[in-house]
Structure formats: structure tokens, C-alpha cells
Amino acid sequence: xxxxxxxxxxxxxxxxxxxxxxxxxxxxxxxxxxxxxxxxxxxxxxxxxxxxxxxxxxxxxxxxxxxxxxxxxxxxxxxxxxxxxxxxxxxxxxxxxxxxxxxxxxxxxxxxxxxxxxxxxxxxxxxxxxxx
Numbered sequence: 305x306x307x308x309x310x311x312x313x314x315x316x317x318x319x320x321x322x323x324x325x326x327x328x329x330x331x332x333x334x335x336x337x338x339x340x341x342x343x344x345x346x347x348x349x350x351x352x353x354x355x356x357x358x359x360x361x362x363x364x365x366x367x368x369x370x371x372x373x374x375x376x377x378x379x380x381x382x383x384x385x386x387x388x389x390x391x392x393x394x395x396x397x398x399x400x401x402x403x404x405x406x407x408x409x410x411x412x413x414x415x416x417x418x419x420x421x422x423x424x425x426x427x428x429x430x431x432x433x434x435x436x
Contacts, residue, residue, distance in 0.1 A: 320366075320369060320370060321366075326358075326366070331354075331355070336354070382402050382405060382412060382429070382432075382434075383402065384402050384403065384404065384405075385401060385402060386401070386402045386434070387399055387400070387401055387402075387434075387435045388400055388401075388402060388412070388414060388432040388433065388434060388435060389432065389433055389434075389435050390414070390416070390425075390427060390431055390432055391431060391432060391433050392431050393427065393431050395416060395418075395425055395427070398416050398417075398418065398425075399416070399417075399435055400414030400415055400416035400417075400425060400432075401414060401415045402414060403415050403424065405429070410428055410429045410430070411426050411427070411428060411429070412426070412427055412428070412429050412432060413425070413426050414426075414427060414432070
């Protein structure tokens, strides 16, 4: 993820599935008891006390998410209706109200008053800041 704190961009790695461990193993009884006795192992995904194997489709979906996540994506912390100031580009120093934003691309759609008329402007989240 790309996070912006105090105007500084930084790339931050965070787990895709926090607190989960995935393993491809042949689960025999001895190995199962060893896994259960490990510290910090809480529970398993499944209906009984034994883990449910993931389907090939589930594994493919997880791997696809991991690969797609390789490209850093912005962490947008703005809300619809919030007032922002454009800090760079052709609309620098204009204020606008957040109309919409696309988390995947990091593009924010602002409604900016230009010459007394509301004008929609699409801009990168890195080019705006909160109005204090």
C-alpha cells in the first residue's frame, strides 16, 4: 500500500490475510497433533475441528490477489462530502468537495468551484490535502 502521512508518501507492506497461515501438506494424524499443539494456533477454517482443504479455485483466487497486490495501491482516507485543497497541478490552491473516489486507481473526483460554477475534477489523491 502507499500511505501518505504528513504529506510524505511511503510504501507499507501489510499482510493480505492477517492472522492466517496457509500450508500445503499431507495431513496425517501425527502431523495434525503436532500442529494442534503449537503455540499461537487458535482455530482452523472448517466445520469440524479438522481444517477444510481449500479448493483449487480458492487457491487460484488467493494467488491472484497476491499477484495483483504486488503493485502498490494508495490508502485513501478521504470521505465523500469532505472538503480538500488541491496542492499541485493546474488547479493548485482550489478547494473542492469529494464526490467520489476509486481506491484501485487512487483517483479522487472533486467538485471544484471555478469562476462561480461547480466543475468536476478528477485528480490523484497525492495532489490533495485536507482543509484545516
